[in-house]
Amino acid sequence: MHDPLAMFDHFNEADFISLFGRIYEHSDWVAEALWRQKAEHPSGYFKDMATIQAAMRNIVEQSTDEQKLLLLRAHPDLAGKAAVAGTLTMESTSEQAGAGLDQCSEEELAHFLQLNNDYHEKFGFPFIMAVKGATKAQILAGFKERTPNDWQTEFDRAMSEVHKIAGFRLADL
Template identity: 75%
Template sequence: MPDQQAVFHLRDEVDFVSLLSGIYEHSPWVAEQLWRQKSEHPIGYFDDIAKIQQAMRDIVDQSSDEQKLMLLRAHPDLAGKAAAVGELTDASKSEQAGAGLDQCTDIELAHFLQINDQYRQKFGFPFIMAVKGATKEQILAGFEERTPNDLETEFARAINEVHKIAGFRLADL
């Protein structure tokens, strides 16, 4: 990875979008819109990760509910089928491994699959939690705490969790 100063001085759209396209899972449209907004920001704006994070957050928050739903649906289940068959992005794989989700017992994995399915059936998108620094037990507690929510509350919570994940990923650049 280039250093922070080089990252945010990229003048080429392809390089800029390529670098930032994974910040929001399988949603390069956020980085593409950020590139298109470059001229709206003062020189030096992209030297500050916090400003980039806020600009990307604003793009998502100002998008349609349909776009937000597609963004949520782009995320994998935690300890789900994509992980089992090796289809996670590198970022998701690292985040889930950090929470120990790559070391679930068969019983734990079956439980995660069951609660993932229940959650997805209720809300129409996967359970999303910024798991960096979390344990399996905390993730399971998150399922228990959030599954009783109504759709509006949980949709907002899931979007907020996506923003947290994006913040972690930007910081890792």
């Protein structure tokens, strides 16, 4: 029986970081730390995707609050300027399109831009939601529900959403 995870044991550092660097948005430092962990362990370190996901989550959770804030700020707005400009990562493009955010009317787009601006102004990072399987209405409800939160509550929620996104991206590998 072929073990699909065994291929990771044969990756060089650049290929490994290229692949796993996409899991946490524009945050190669997570993949770099994962590579160092892998290098410290014998082959077969990644026995399953759950192990990889837990290792990456632990790397993020053990980082400083400043690193976590940078990670949050690395995420694009939902239906925001990067989406309009076509500069989202392949993963973000797919996730947002799956939620129908690439099909916004001008009015919907203006509404999302205003929500994004208000949220960012209050918290200092973008509204982050794991949108895979969500609808525009659910995303709008998320803005409405979460924008009144205090900073720490929303920081924690955003980090939780980042980990959900990472889980979806790992599952797609």
